[in-house]
Amino acid sequence: MSRPLAVAITGGIGAGKSTTLECFRRHGAATVSSDEIVHHLLATDPDVKRALVERLGEEVLGADDAPDRERIAVRVFKDPEALDFLEKLLHPLVSREYMAWREQLGTLPDPPAVCVTEVPLLFEVGADERFDKVVVITAPTKLREARRGGRKDDRESRLIPDREKVTRADFSYVNTGTPDELDAWVAGVMTTLAGAGPAPKTSRLPRDALSPGRRSST
Incomplete structure (x- = not known):
């Protein structure tokens, strides 16, 4: 059994990770989002539901009696301990589901x-060890806030700075250009991963982000 080359996309909140994932899908990669996996767990895993109700209360259940993501978000938004509980509950399960999906891909005829x-x-969380390649997507703080409707996010203070992520990545991109520019960059990454071309152009990371539309690889 030959499994696919495993690539992870990471970056700050509002940087454009989901958009980048969609670009990879368009260029032939098999994709799954963490959001998809979390949605599946909340909808189908009775142990997850039980743990959430015991820790956060029945207020996190929706009209269908299943855990509701928006209600959960409201409950943990200003409660660091509750957020820590949620992450420790879900991260191992998301990893388990992802690994099962990845291994299943390797059993396909093609x-x-x-x-x-x-x-x-x-x-x-040290999950980079599970992947063959890492892609980091960055963007200036003000732009990421604008993409979130002008809202700041307290979770940012808990994240590793973009500059450090870029130094640890195999590929990085500053998502300040157009969707077409991002898509073209992803196409170049896919070509590189297939061994059919050079790595995308390297750029330096200034104080807040790279210059608009620039790319880098390390």
């Missing part, structure tokens, strides 16, 4: 060459 997922806390 398995994909590359599989990609986005992992928001990749370096923070």
